[in-house]
Amino acid sequence: MDARNPTTAALADLLVKVITGVEGGTDEHWRGIIGAVHQLPIVDNVRSNWCVVPGGKPRERKVIVHAAEIIRQAHPYVNG
8 A cells, every 4th residue: 555645445445454453343344334435536625535435323434434534644645
């Protein structure tokens, strides 16, 4: 993974790794509810050019959003 600008797939893998390390569960479970990492146009999204639209239960969504906020501090931008 490029330390500065990972791919959307690498970022999804990182989200899964962080969340399973903290919350437990299987990679497959978390990958299924995290969904895809979407790349956004940088011109419209200066702070960060990616987002996730998680599924799952309210608590799971909260965990995913919190993990994404933490990871975004180190990796605000992705490559396709």
